[in-house]
Amino acid sequence: MSRTVKVDVQYLTRIEGHGNIVVNVRNGKLEECKLDIVESPRFFEGMLRGRSIFEAQHITSRICGICACAHSLASIQAAEDAIGFVPSEQTKKLRKLLLDIEILDSHLLHTYFLASPDLLGVKSFVPLIDTHGTLVRRALRMKKACNDICEILVGRHIHPISCIVGGFTKIPRENDIETILNILYEMRNDMDATVELAKTLKFPDFTRETEYIALVNDTDGYPMIEGDIGSTDGMRINKHEYRKVTNEFVVRHSSTKHAKASRESYMVGALARFNLNSDKLHPKAKMVAGELGMKPPIFNPFLITAVQVIESVHCLEEAIKILEELQRKGTDQKEAVIVGINEKNTIPVRAGVGVGAVEAPRGTLFHCYEVDGTGKIINADCVIPTSQNINNIERDMRKLVPEILDKPDEEITLMMEMLVRAYDPCISCSTHFLDVKFIDK
Amino acid sequence: MRKKRIAFFDFTSCEGCQLQVANLGEVLLDVLDIVDVVMFREVMSEKTEDYDIAVVEGSITTPHDVERIKEIRKKAKVLIAFGSCAAIGGINGMKNNFDLDEIKKYVYGKNAGYFETIKTSALDQVVKVDYYVYGCPIYPPDFLKVLKHAIQDIPYTTKDVAVCAECKLNENECMYDKGIACLGPVTKGGCNSWCINSGNICYGCRGMVKEPVKNGCMEVLNKYNIPVEWITSKFNMYNKTLESEDKK
Amino acid sequence: MERAVLLKSPYLTYEGKILSAKMIGKEEKYFKIVLKGGRLLDFEPGQFLMVAIPGVGEAPVSISSSPSQVGYFELVVRKVGTLTSAMHKLEEGDQVGIRGPMGVGFPIQILEGSDLLFVAGGLGIIPLRSLINYAIDNRRDFGKVSILLGCKTPENLLFNDELDTWGKRLDVNFSCIVDRAAPDWKGNVGLITSLIPGVNLDSERTFAIVVGPPIMYKFVIAELLKKKIPESQIYVSLERHMKCGIGYCGHCQMGGIYCCKNGPVFQYSKIKNNIEAF
Amino acid sequence: MEQYVVLNKNDFDDFIDILAKLQKLVAPVKRGEKNYAFDEVTSSSEIALKYIPTILPPKKYFLPQNETLVEYNKKQNKREGTLYSEPLTIFGVHTCDLAGIQCLNIVFSDRPMDANYNLRKKKILVIGLECNEYCDEYASCALMHNQYPNGGYDLFFTELENKFIIHVNTLSGEELIKKMGMIKPASEEDMKGLEQLRIKKRKIFKPEIDISYSNLHPLFEKSFNNDVWNDIGNRCLSCTNCTNVCPTCYCYDMGYDTDLDMNSGSLIRKWDSCQSRPFATVAGGESFRPERAARQRHRYMRKFNYAFDKYNRYFCTGCGRCSRTCMAKINLKETINTLIKTVKAEK
């Protein structure tokens, strides 16, 4: 075949952050195929130096507006790990709840606003207002519900306020819990409709097997916030050794780092979690997986969106479970932490290195801080899901392009865009560079 | 009257402020009734060069950013600085606490030469800005107010009153009563004392009031036995960019 | 919460209809307005209205026409902020909300039969014009009438046509002065205070009426006192931030008094000791 | 109508239960470590009977922080003066705050009548509560003659050892009492108990500052150019807290708000503060009280000078809130003491 194709998508849309797709096929030969990350570098790790470990959460939640809660939680986990603080059971539960809502919110945003327009053949949700009014209203309603819950729980969803090192500055009261529960009960209907929608979506057929990485642990729960790093290639290591997995290396065309573990690339995120932990999903989510015909292992990255729907069901039900338990047992208001505690030295600090590993909506997120004896950050590192995925995306692209060379240019371009979007990349998160000066202890 | 055409742009930022728009819920549909959103890369694929109002998120941190914002300014009739990063430099300004070369080396290491970066600027340090929506992230009611003024093409000024005023109306126990430093007294209000309502302090994300009192603040800190660094370290988070620089 | 409709509320506006509107200065727009439903605006020169555009805002604006001018009234608005910018977009046929007239105007009954010396600086001419035109319309009720008008530059002069007529009248002494002249300006250049010594007046019969920007008062009044005009025969109209216009909201308070309710027109002798007045 | 009745403390819980069922009930509750606030309650356990003045005074129920005055609809060419209100009982108002409400009542019955204030007020039942002890070092209620009840309530509670003596002051109060089964008429002994308490109080509550009530006004009249204003002006942060928490500050801002349809909307009244710079700034940027010193002087003059001229009454209740809330520790009692010293010295 002597086909020549040039794909050059500047400022990829409907993803978080700035990226370009470049594909060059000359005379049927793939010469170039890459995802350019052109986001301005943001220097978060550099800016954290000299800051109190108690300020890290406030700052790093600003890495990303979509998964600010996940960043907060990873940051807090790393900070507490570094200074040896163990959070209370109630705090742990509330944090889990927060992450469930975050994933729910983010998956809904992705499914409805970012991915579904492609699958419904339009450019954005705006034309859908006229053609699919109920769908758009449902999406906005569900999103607003998540938002309202976060408002009660942590002040707001974007850059949460009350979730800090040590615990929560504000603890939901009886009536708060009741309000949240009512919102979630009501959301069940919309969730059923979402599942129905997912059933009707046609995803492109494509497979490329890769290594799938996510948190794993020995509890019965779907691992989200605690565990070791596990892989479908059989690896299982402690979170402190995350660098062995992420193995980041710098690529010239991108302001984010690329990663590889056991093989040339790996995937994190909903599909990876599903492939590793699907047996621990909430029964209702398992049922939905069955209805959607999803059985692990799945090697089609386009199906990430479908898995997100399954996870949404899981998160909704998990959140309800946690809340019902809190409702039964009641909350201890006395556990509310005072924000200035660090400054008042009520939580003792010590020198050390701490790692936080949580499952953000898009995959495993690592924060790692080295602090001195006064609790000041000396070194910081954040490894973001998208930067782990980018290498894998490029390899998917390289496999996909030859398979669809018989299609017209626009279709190839669209497929490329859809592929990237399926990963739900979060690019402002992933622009960070760090020459690894970190000393693992 | 033709509906005003609105385009969203993002510069160096977390894109959270744009997401706040998506978070408006069904109110968003009411907004779409009164304006045409013609470009919103984060959630839309449509592109155009024809817009009336540019809503710009993010700070200016690369030479390319400077060129791009100037282009946008040329095309837009109205330019709205959207969120702290755009309005006051915001969190990106923390970079200005460090020597530029040094921080570049720290973060890029031996690859420091790949990417260009300049001192963080707020939009109005580079181009003229017509409206400001403050906050990290923006407070949605605040945005709607500005939007309503912008589409009518009448000026809007955020009232130059400290966060404390709203904090008191929300009957929060003052952080200073607990011996904790809070930037409320020197920060421009309008967020309904969001953070303090949730048990945190004010970090000054909306920028400073026009006339913050230095000596008065010092005395307060002395009285409560609060070290100055607690305040300065918070202060350097959002308010570093506008320090000692003139507006366009 | 129960909602009740109040039949009477001091915050309710009447509807005013704009008969005509035009720019008369770089930043000043002129409006000719009638109240809807034939309602009469019963006012004294020096009083003001609260002008509202629902959804935008409300601001105090002086009535610039004379009460002797019936059938409509006139306002002139300088574009400075939210409401005033919105007003500049209004054209013939549009509506505005009106509350008022508010405040205390110039005491015509006291002024009648005396000589009048008007001193206007900048936008001060807008409210003063109401009384000047009243005096001209009722010329026989007054003694000598002198008008001193000061302005930054010739382009800033408002009501040029009317200034011409005033200037041409033999029964009115009219002088005008600008801070900075333009090349074709043939008139006086300097501060308004420099015109006062030259005015020929009988201090006992003269009432001086001064309206202008805050800094003007001190100097003008000093000159007037030098001319031996009694303090009780000097009237001023003051500007303050106002919101309610009815003496509650506190914005316009100067010492113990409210500019909107007790003023905006004050007898100098009564407020000269009010430390917040000047 | 005027009468004294008695409520046994054992019956207090029931009393509050009934009260809360009749209509919305608010009372002082604990807020944070050292603070209290008036908030909705449904049972007596939530109420802090011993409390120091709440962060905001009960004025928030009479003059809400955000209040709709007018609603409009352009397409329908409609403008309506509107009042949103609800029947409300405020329980546990101290005597200083009763005085504060009285001050507002006086102000808002000026002409033209503020219908919103006056109609809302009619729906509010006020139940006072006597302070048997001093709140804290910031209070100056005795100086301001507000340590004893002096009207302004429907019912007034005085706590004695195991009972409350209730003074019934209005018909509404009497009607309310009639709905309560557990109330008994006060015996002579009860009245003696009340009298004794008042005698005891006389020893505790003494003018906090060495100046007579009637001399305060002349003192402030002579104080316009005092240095004290510069001193506190230098310390003040213009945070506006002192005016927001003051039971007799009522300055407000008004602004239109439009709905997203750009057609209907409302005129809203909000609390405003003379301590902020924009308050007295006019177009062109000219401010008539640009210095903090002048703004602080204005605040004091409004309490002790202007209001006295106009209403023959001080607009300071002695509640101490402004001093308590001020993070710069600008203290009313200290200010007056400085004035006393320096004004004397001037003579």
Ligand SMILES: Cc1cc2nc3c(=O)[nH]c(=O)nc-3n(C[C@H](O)[C@H](O)[C@H](O)COP(=O)(O)OP(=O)(O)OC[C@H]3O[C@@H](n4cnc5c(N)ncnc54)[C@H](O)[C@@H]3O)c2cc1C
């Ligand atoms: C008695 C009186 C008569 C007046 N007559 C006229 C007149 O005839 N023509 C005219 O053009 N202007 C007049 N003004 C001034 C006019 O009221 C202000 O320019 C107007 O209120 C600004 O409103 P805005 O919404 O456009 O400004 P905003 O956007 O609200 O603010 C712009 C600036 O105006 C100041 N300002 C806001 N509200 C007021 C207010 N109520 N009074 C004064 N300044 C304010 C603000 O502090 C700010 O500095 C008069 C003012 C008074 C007190």
Ligand code: SF4
């Ligand atoms: S907590 Fe902060 S914002 Fe609130 S009153 Fe105190 S200083 Fe002001």
Ligand code: SF4
């Ligand atoms: S309280 Fe302060 S930090 Fe929080 S949103 Fe408001 S201005 Fe920003």
Ligand code: SF4
């Ligand atoms: S509370 Fe204190 S600092 Fe704040 S405005 Fe009042 S006097 Fe000034």
